[in-house]
Each structure stands twice: as C-alpha cells, then as structure tokens.
Amino acid sequence: MLMNTPESIDTILIGSGLTGLSAAHYLNKAGVDFMVLDRNPQPGGVIQTHTENGFVYETGPNTGVIGSSEIAEMFEDLQGLCELETANEIAQKRYILKNGQWEPLPSGIMAGIKTPLFTLKDKFRLLGEPFRSRGKDPHETLSGLVKRRMGQSFLDYAIDPFIIGVYAGDPDILVPKYALPKLYNLEQDYGSFIGGAIKKQFQKKTEADKKITRKVFSAKGGLSNLAHALYTKAGKEKFLFSISDLSVQPEGELFQVSWTSEGTTHTVIAHHVIFTGGTFDLSDSFPFLEKSELEKITNLKYAKIIEVTLGFNHWKGMELDGFGGLIPSREKRDILGVLFMSTLFENRAPEKGALLTVFMGGIRNEKISELTDEQVKEVVKREISDLMQLPDFNPDLFKITRYHHAIPQYEVSSGVRFETIQMIEKQYPGLLLGGNMRDGIGMADRAKQGKMLAEQIINRQND
Ligand SMILES: Cc1cc2nc3c(=O)[nH]c(=O)nc-3n(C[C@H](O)[C@H](O)[C@H](O)COP(=O)(O)OP(=O)(O)OC[C@H]3O[C@@H](n4cnc5c(N)ncnc54)[C@H](O)[C@@H]3O)c2cc1C
Numbered sequence: 001m002l003m004n005t006p007e008s009i010d011t012i013l014i015g016s017g018l019t020g021l022s023a024a025h026y027l028n029k030a031g032v033d034f035m036v037l038d039r040n041p042q043p044g045g046v047i048q049t050h051t052e053n054g055f056v057y058e059t060g061p062n063t064g065v066i067g068s069s070e071i072a073e074m075f076e077d078l079q080g081l082c083e084l085e086t087a088n089e090i091a092q093k094r095y096i097l098k099n100g101q102w103e104p105l106p107s108g109i110m111a112g113i114k115t116p117l118f119t120l121k122d123k124f125r126l127l128g129e130p131f132r133s134r135g136k137d138p139h140e141t142l143s144g145l146v147k148r149r150m151g152q153s154f155l156d157y158a159i160d161p162f163i164i165g166v167y168a169g170d171p172d173i174l175v176p177k178y179a180l181p182k183l184y185n186l187e188q189d190y191g192s193f194i195g196g197a198i199k200k201q202f203q204k205k206t207e208a209d210k211k212i213t214r215k216v217f218s219a220k221g222g223l224s225n226l227a228h229a230l231y232t233k234a235g236k237e238k239f240l241f242s243i244s245d246l247s248v249q250p251e252g253e254l255f256q257v258s259w260t261s262e263g264t265t266h267t268v269i270a271h272h273v274i275f276t277g278g279t280f281d282l283s284d285s286f287p288f289l290e291k292s293e294l295e296k297i298t299n300l301k302y303a304k305i306i307e308v309t310l311g312f313n314h315w316k317g318m319e320l321d322g323f324g325g326l327i328p329s330r331e332k333r334d335i336l337g338v339l340f341m342s343t344l345f346e347n348r349a350p351e352k353g354a355l356l357t358v359f360m361g362g363i364r365n366e367k368i369s370e371l372t373d374e375q376v377k378e379v380v381k382r383e384i385s386d387l388m389q390l391p392d393f394n395p396d397l398f399k400i401t402r403y404h405h406a407i408p409q410y411e412v413s414s415g416v417r418f419e420t421i422q423m424i425e426k427q428y429p430g431l432l433l434g435g436n437m438r439d440g441i442g443m444a445d446r447a448k449q450g451k452m453l454a455e456q457i458i459n460r461q462n463d
Contacts, residue, residue, distance in 0.1 A: 008269040009033055011457055012257045014246065014285065015276035016239060017045020018443055019435050021227055022450020023274055024234035025074060030458045035268075036239045037246060037259060043231040043239065046406075047443075049222025052397060054350040055311040056222050059401040062339050062357050063087065063216050064223075064443035071447040072211035074230070075219075082229035087216035087344040093322035096161050097331050097387070104322070105158065117158070122151030130192040139412050142171035142179065149193060161326035164336050167441065168303035168362030168407050170329075178414035216323070218345050223443075246285050248273055250428055272457050276435040276450075278302070278405050286431075289424060296420040299413055300437055304369040305406035308358040308380050311397025315354035317390035324357075325387070334368070335360050335383045353396075358384065363409060373400055408436055432456055 011027060011034035013020050020036055021043060027034045038045075046060035066072050066086075075084040095102040098117055106112040113123065129149055137144075142163065146155040155171060163169045167179065176184040183193065190196030219226040231239060245260040251269065258267040275285065279298045282289065324339035336359040342349035349355040358380055361368045371379065377400075381393045421433045432453050439449040 005266040005268060006035075008254075008271075009035055010270070010461070011035075011272040011274060012037060012248075012255070012268065012270040013274045013276070014038075015045065015435065016040070016043040016227075016231065016241075017276060017435075018047060018227065018230075018446040019276040019450050019453075020045070020274075021230035021234065022070070022074065022447045023276065023434070023453045024238070024450075025077065025230050026451050026454030027457065028234040028238075029077075030454065032454075032457060032461070034238060036234075037243050037257075038239070038241050039243055039246070041242045043241075044224055044227035046403070047223045047227050049224035050399075051222075053311070054313070054353070055309075055355055055397050056348045057309045057311065057341065057355055057397070057399070058218075058223055058357070059307060059309065059399065061223060061443060062341060063218055063344065066211070066213045066215050066217055067442060067444035068448040069208035069211040070451045071217075071444040072213070074447055075226075078226070078229040078233060081232055082225040083220040085218050085220045085345055086213075087218070087323070090321055091216050091323040091344050095322055095325035096157055097325060097327045097333070098157060100331070102318075102325050102387075118153040119151070122153045125151045126154070126194075130195040132192070134187055134191055138177050139175055139415075142174045142176050145176050145184075145187070146171065149187070156328055156330050160330070161328045161337070164329070164362060165326045166407075167409060168305050168336060168359065169409050170363045173363065173411045174409060175412050175414065178410035178418075216344065220346070248286050248431075249288055250431075253430065255430065270430075272430045272432070272460070274432045274434060274453050274457070276453075278435060279408075279437050280405060282433075293420055293424065296413070297417050297433075297437065300417060301363070301409045301411070302405040303363045303407045303409060304361045304366055305403045306360040306369060306371070306376055307401045307403070308360065308376065309397060309399040309401075310356040310358060310380070310384065310395045311349060311353065312356075313350050313353045313396045315352065316392065317354075317384075317388040320354055320356075329364055333383060333387075334365075334379045335387075336362050336365075338384070338388070355397075356384070356388075361406075369402065369404070376400055407441055410441075414438075430460070 010032050013023055013034055013036045016036050016038040024036055048059045050057055094105045096105050096117055103117050106115040132149055143155055146159045160171055163171050186193050186196035190199055243259045243261045247258050249256045255270045255273045257270050258265060279300045283294055320340040320343045326337040327333045339357040341357055342355040384390055385393045418438055434449050434453045439445055
C-alpha cells in the first residue's frame with residue numbers, strides 16, 4: 001500500500017480490474033509516474049479466484065479467449081510470475097440444448113450436415129450465404145443480420161446461445177457494428193461471413209496477428225494469478241485500495257483528484273486521469289461533466305447475472321467431455337448455461353470430482369436476480385439434476401455470486417456513447433474514459449484497451 005500521498009503525479013489510474021492492471025503494466029514499462037486507486041480491498045476487479053477444500057473456482061470471468069495480441073504479450077511479459085494455461089483440447093466440444101437434449105455444436109462439414117440443431121432448409125440456405133447482398137443498415141440488430149444471411153434456426157441454436165454465453169444478452173437488441181465488430185466487418189468488407197473467413201485465412205499475418213490463437217485460456221491456478229502478477233510487476237507500492245469518495249475536478253490543464261482513505265481525505269494534482277470503471281460511477285467521480293452529456297453514456301444497460309459455483313468430490317452425473325453447455329432462449333429453462341471448469345483446466349477439483357459454473361439471469365431474465373439464495377438453490381438443483389443426469393444433488397461446494405452490472409450491452413445507443421466519450425476526452429485533454437463501456441467486453445479486449453490507454457499517455461508525454 002502507498003505510504004505517502006504525493007502532491008502531484010503524472011497519471012492517476014482509477015480501477016485495478018484487468019483494464020487498469022493492463023494500463024498499469026504498460027505505464028510501468030514506459031517509466032511513467034502513476035498511481036492506481038480502487039475501492040476494492042484487492043486488485044482484479046471482477047476477476048476473483050478462490051481456493052476451498054480442494055476446489056479452485058472463479059466468481060467472475062471463468063475463461064478468456066486469446067483474441068488480441070496484447071493478452072498473449074502480457075503473459076509473455078509475466079513469465080516467472082504467472083503461467084498461461086490453455087484449455088484442454090476437449091474444450092472444442094460445446095453442447096447446445098435442443099428439446100431438452102445436449103447436442104454438440106458441429107465443427108466440420110459432415111457434422112454440420114448431420115446435426116439436428118439446424119433445419120434442413122437452413123442448411124441448404126447456408127450454401128447461398130456467400131451470394132447474399134450486404135446489409136445497408138449499420139444499426140441492424142444481430143437477429144436481423146443472422147436471419148438475413150443464415151436463417152432462423154442458426155439464430156436460435158447457434159447465435160442466440162453464443163450471445164448468451166458472451167453477453168448474457170439478446171440478439172434482438174445487440175447491434176453487431178458495436179457488439180461483434182469482427183463479424184460485422186466480415187460482411188461489410190468481404191460481402192460474406194463464409195467467404196470473408198476463408199479469404200482472411202489466406203491473408204499474410206503480422207507477428208502480432210500470429211499471437212491471436214483464439215484458444216480458451218486461464219492462468220495456472222486461476223485468473224487471480226494473472227491479476228496478481230500484473231499488480232506485482234507494475235509495482236505494488238503504486239496501488240491504493242479500499243478508497244472511497246473519489247472525485248476528479250479539472251484545474252486549468254491539470255486535474256485535482258481527491259479521495260478518502262482510512263478516514264483521511266487526500267488530494268493530488270495529476271496531469272492525466274484514466275478511468276476504467278463502469279458508467280454507473282461516472283457522475284460521482286466526475287461531477288463537473290454535464291448531466292445532459294453524461295446521460296448519453298450512463299444509459300448503457302448491463303446484464304444482471306447470478307453465478308453459481310458447484311463442487312462435487314465425486315461426480316456421478318453425465319460425462320463432462322466438453323467446454324460446457326449453453327441453453328438457447330427458445331428452450332425456456334431457468335439457467336443460461338453451465339461450464340465444465342474441472343475438464344477445462346488442471347487441478348480445479350479433487351480427483352474424480354467436478355467443478356461446474358452455472359450462470360442464471362441475463363438480459364432476458366432480469367427477474368431471476370430477485371430470487372433469494374434458497375430459491376436460487378432450488379432452481380439450480382432442479383435444472384442441474386435434470387440436465388446433467390445427476391441422481392443425487394448434494395454438492396460439496398455451493399457458492400452464489402450476484403452481479404447487478406455484469407456485462408454491458410452494446411446496443412443501438414453505443415455509437416452516440418462512443419462519440420460522447422471522444423467529445424469529453426477532446427474537451428478535457430489528459431482525461432481518458434476507458435473500461436468495458438467501450439472497445440469490447442472480453443478479457444482480451446480489456447488487455448488491448450489497457451495498452452492503448454497507456455500509449456495515449458506516453459504519446460502525450462512525447463509530444
Ligand atoms: C460474471 C462475469 C463473467 C464474465 N465472464 C467472462 C468470460 O468468461 N470471459 C471474458 O473474456 N470476459 C468475461 N467477463 C467480462 C470481463 O471479465 C470484464 O469485461 C473485465 O474483467 C472487466 O475488467 P475492467 O477492469 O474493465 O472492470 P472491473 O473488473 O469491473 O474493474 C473496475 C475496477 O474499478 C474500480 N472502480 C470503479 N470506479 C471506481 C471509483 N469511482 N472509485 C474507486 N474504484 C473504482 C472497481 O472497484 C473495480 O475494481 C465476465 C464478467 C462478469 C462480471
């Protein structure tokens with residue numbers, strides 16, 4: 001913990017989740033004078049790993065995808081402090097529930113022809129996908145885009161469960177231009193998902209591109225080890241936890257940042273301020289920002305999630321031979337899906353045991369967040385006993401974690417939100433508004449944005 005508060009500093013970084021930690025990592029590498037403030041008592045933000053009675057479990061994100069070179073680079077930089085763990089190959093098998101039965105999502109052409117997940121009509125229709133014309137509405141919803149290019153059954157049994165798995169979201173609301181820009185750009189740049197994906201495979205890859213393996217990852221021993229390694233490498237003495245009443249005010253070209261720590265109010269003058277929290281914290285932290293402008297950012301909706309961790313010393317249910325199972329909305333079940341964590345990563349459960357993570361709620365089932373713990377347990381017992389063929393629901397570990405602001409939903413208002421953020425940053429040079437309100441929600445996106453935020457500060461210093 002920081003012993004003395006300096007009078008002035010180059011950069012104040014608000015938040016020590018993965019975005020803040022990634023920014024801190026790169027600021028430290030460049031030798032910038034900075035400090036990190038967080039209201040939590042420890043680093044990691046929503047990333048939190050726990051160890052109990054032979055189980056190692058996550059109560060925030062469980063797995064990431066190596067979808068940016070920055071996340072890969074960070075693990076390289078952290079060698080000796082933490083180790084990348086990619087998931088067991090079996091993770092490629094992903095189950096989707098249809099009519100109460102788990103069906104593997106097909107990965108090859110033969111499996112695609114045989115799968116009962118999609119209708120025969122849509123399988124034939126898919127052959128015409130490369131020849132369909134481009135969409136013209138940049139605010140078309142994901143449902144609209146998928147129905148137009150692929151058909152209703154692909155929307156219901158591939159895209160809807162995928163979106164539940166990533167966003168706990170609703171394809172009728174999410175806008176691909178903001179929520180899935182890579183998919184959106186495939187259609188815009190190449191005119192087709194299939195054609196674009198094939199052409200991209202043959203494009204020359206840079207060294208950075210080669211690092212984007214899209215493998216499922218964690219850190220050995222859990223994701224908190226990644227957070228702690230970043231915290232250690234960036235310099236623990238630069239972090240101050242358990243702060244409250246954070247408030248930023250512009251002062252000429254600088255910023256006056258004040259907060260309370262252990263009952264004392266502290267004030268520092270900073271050249272730069274980086275914010276990496278949620279939109280719901282903006283008005284208290286930046287009281288000088290105009291309400292009418294802020295509303296264009298704070299109208300961002302977040303999915304509420306209940307995450308339930310289940311540990312079994314002796315697993316007696318179905319074979320856990322995959323990544324897990326996702327449940328399309330059409331199936332009308334009370335859980336969103338279940339991850340087979342002890343299959344994916346080493347040493348997460350006792351031998352012969354199992355560790356599962358169950359997700360409930362999401363944007364379509366907000367009422368579920370009102371359930372009491374007893375009611376949550378009843379639902380999980382009913383659903384898991386049935387879906388996982390478990391004769392006797394008697395977990396040795398049972399934990400409930402609730403999130404009111406779990407995953408931001410990048411819907412139609414996102415364009416205005418991004419423009420407003422840019423406008424504020426232009427109006428107050430030196431203030432950077434990051435976090436998952438923009439630039440993507442996944443951990444790989446967070447690492448990428450963290451590096452970008454740090455580079456913006458470093459470039460300003462060099463100007
Ligand atoms: C339940 C859940 C499951 C997820 N699953 C996955 C997954 O499987 N794969 C994946 O890639 N991503 C997943 N995500 C998304 C991913 O985890 C997040 O996008 C990412 O970790 C967010 O990091 P962050 O640093 O931007 O924000 P956070 O982790 O929220 O950190 C922000 C930090 O800022 C601090 N802070 C904010 N405002 C203030 C203030 N005013 N004063 C003091 N401190 C402040 C907070 O205390 C917090 O520590 C999941 C998220 C959740 C919640």
